[in-house]
Amino acid sequence: xxxxxxxxxxxxxxxxxVIVSRSISRRFRGAKVGxxxxxxxxxxxxxxxxxxxxxxxDSEIWADYNEISGEFERPIxxxxxxxxxxxxxxxxxxxxxxxxxRIQLDVFxxxxxxxxxxxxxxxxxxxxxLIAAIMAVxxxxxxxxxxxxxxxxxxxEIATLRVLGFKRRNIMLSFMFESLLLAxxxxxxxxxxxLPMNGVSSGTSNFNTFSEVAFDFRVTPQLMLEGIVFAAIMxxxxxxxxxxxxxxxxxxxxxxxxx
Numbered sequence: 001x002x003x004x005x006x007x008x009x010x011x012x013x014x015x016x017x018v019i020v021s022r023s024i025s026r027r028f029r030g031a032k033v034g035x036x037x038x039x040x041x042x043x044x045x046x047x048x049x050x051x052x053x054x055x056x057x058d059s060e061i062w063a064d065y066n067e068i069s070g071e072f073e074r075p076i077x078x079x080x081x082x083x084x085x086x087x088x089x090x091x092x093x094x095x096x097x098x099x100x101x102r103i104q105l106d107v108f109x110x111x112x113x114x115x116x117x118x119x120x121x122x123x124x125x126x127x128x129x130l131i132a133a134i135m136a137v138x139x140x141x142x143x144x145x146x147x148x149x150x151x152x153x154x155x156x157e158i159a160t161l162r163v164l165g166f167k168r169r170n171i172m173l174s175f176m177f178e179s180l181l182l183a184x185x186x187x188x189x190x191x192x193x194x195l196p197m198n199g200v201s202s203g204t205s206n207f208n209t210f211s212e213v214a215f216d217f218r219v220t221p222q223l224m225l226e227g228i229v230f231a232a233i234m235x236x237x238x239x240x241x242x243x244x245x246x247x248x249x250x251x252x253x254x255x256x257x258x259x
Contacts, residue, residue, distance in 0.1 A: 003057060008033040008048035013064045019048035023058035039063075040071040136234050139186070143238030147179050151246045159251050168247040175243035176236065183235020187228040194219050194227075 011017035018037070025031045025046075035046045044063065052058040069075045084090040087109075094107040108116070151158075161171055198219040 002053065004051050005048045006051045008046075011047055011063055014067070015064070016042055016044045016067055017047045018044045018061050018063040019050050020046055020061050021050045021052050021058045023052070024061065025049050039068075042071055136230070139183075139231070140234050140238035143179055143183060143235050144242060146182065147175060147239045147242035148245070150178070151175070151242050151249075155249060158246055158249050162249075162251045172243045172247035175246050176239050179235050179239025179243065180232055183231045183238070184228060186235070187231030190231065191219075191224040191227050194224075 005019060006022065008019065011019055018039070020031050020037075030037055031046060033046055033049060036043045037046060038044075039061075050057070050060075050062065052060075082093070084093065090107070090109060097103055097105050097107055158171060162168075197217045200217045
């Protein structure tokens with residue numbers, strides 16, 4: 001990705017200066033240009049803000065290597081970022097390093113590397129799916145309860161419709177349609193309530209590198225559409241049994257029921 005400094009300047013070698021990503025600058029107090037942050041045992045000056053275009057670099061703070069290694073007394077490299085001319089060049093480097101037993105290195109393409117690092121977000125995905133499943137079951141029962149109440153309250157109306165010549169199938173479809181409309185309304189309201197979360201920054205620990213990975217919540221039109229469709233499906237399933245009950249009511253039984 002094209003990385004650029006959108007505010008301030010690049011850090012100068014030999015000085016305790018850092019540039020921080022835009023995400024970190026927004027999320028943490030004291031991470032603006034001109035502020036000072038504590039790294040290790042020393043205080044470092046923030047001299048620039050980096051726009052990482054919503055990539056993994058949004059989780060990083062950059063500084064001069066010699067200063068950082070001296071601060072933490074770690075004069076070694078844990079990883080190197082190498083720009084190759086093309087895929088063939090990367091394959092050649094990989095083969096050469098694999099054949100040198102003196103060097104214990106793993107070579108990854110940038111996309112491949114970040115895919116392995118994305119595994120740290122797996123617990124968040126699992127939690128999200130779990131919450132969605134619980135809410136789906138709960139919403140189905142809520143719709144079912146509402147439609148059962150509607151069926152019990154409108155038994156005389158159902159009997160009147162049967163007397164007027166409406167078939168059981170028509171009554172069942174009308175209740176299903178009502179359930180669908182309620183679910184669609186709930187889905188739209190839910191999407192509107194989720195909109196304020198769009199663009200909110202957060203982070204999670206990456207246990208592969210013992211660092212933090214920053215990410216933004218995104219509420220896209222596609223996600224909103226999927227949410228509304230999901231709500232419609234749950235509403236339809238929740239209204240199925242009450243609709244069948246309404247369709248099976250006999251005229252005599254419905255007329256004898258107090259509405």
